Amino acid sequence: LKTEIVGVVGSGLIGRSWAMLFAAAGYQVRIYDTDPSRMCHALEEIKLQLRDLDKRGLLRGELTADEQFSRISTAATLEECVKDSFYIQENVPEDAELKKKVHAELDKYIRSNSILASSTSAILPSIISEGLAHRNRFIVVHPTNPPFYAPMVELCSAPWTDPEVMEITRALMKEIGQQPVTINKETDGFVLNRLQYAILGEGWRLIRDNVISVEDFDIVMKHGLGRRYAFMGPFETAYLNSEGWKVYSERYADMIYRIQRSFGEPEKMVGPTLDKIQGECEKMVPMEKLQDRRQWRDRRLTALAKLINDM
Ligand code: NAD
Incomplete structure (x- = not known):
């Protein structure tokens, strides 16, 4: 079991999947959503899905379904979700203005060596991260839906992203069982x-x-x-x-x-x-x-x- 914490922001379809993937690899996961009812629903869904995967012999990692579920908790505020997280995966709706707003808030709470990742399907990393104090820690980590069965993830840095952010994120994705690919240049629609x-x-x-x-x-x-x-x-x-x-x-x-x-x-x-x-x-x-x-x-x-x- 790991002591490191992963923050998951937005508990919709994609946020939930990320929470399950990180928990299966033994990380502690903290989920935050502006809509508390969606967070409760997400936890119920995750519990059901873990039991179902267990029944079908498809659970990932070494932990039981209950152990994986117990790794996931909810946070009352965005700050609580991310302040101790070494990696934050943002999954709010696909709207550039909303993403910029959420990342500007995240920027206030993250540690200077944390990684700030967005699941965006098509917004370029430089657009989301341009005005951030920690813009050197930002990267797009775009999953394929459903991430549990289609493990490919596209990684795309902004021009100012620290090179080590790409390296660490690639290694982290491999560790949790995903298949990362590197998009070398910001390109509309990625690949x-x-x-x-x-x-x-x-x-x-x-x-x-x-x-x-x-x-x-x-x-x-x-x-x-x-x-x-x-x-x-x-x-x-x-x-x-x-x-x-x-x-x-x-x-x-x-x-x-x-x-x-x-x-x-x-x-x-x-x-x-x-x-x-x-x-x-x-x-x-x-x-x-x-x-x-x-x-x-x-x-x-x-x-x-x-x-x-x-x-
Ligand atoms: P979704 O609508 O299912 O979930 C979004 C969640 O974000 C909701 O629970 C909402 O309450 C929450 N939210 C809204 N504003 C928030 C805020 N300010 N702070 C915290 N939470 C907030 O959306 P989704 O399908 O999970 O997509 C999320 C992201 O993942 C999008 O950028 C999308 O493009 C990307 N993505 C989606 C797919 C897909 O097939 N659904 C695939 C790859 C990537």
């Missing part, structure tokens, strides 16, 4: 969302132009590309498919370039194509069945996590 939007953008154009249905496009991903992407990335895949990247380039570079040039301009996702996609999705999963389908997805993610952990 995961740029990729996600590239796929959605090309899907949008192909569906708009009647090249493929929504259902079949999703089959291309889940039974085609996705099968191997669950355990091997596209660069290694190409590397293996030919005798290395030089051969891959000799064989395919012209074709890839030709196809890439035909992609077309990005479009805002509104209008008749949107209605078409919504209509086809409703045929696959009626809106009143969304909750059932989410539960089905989480069960499949669990099974996949088990399979990959055993590799």
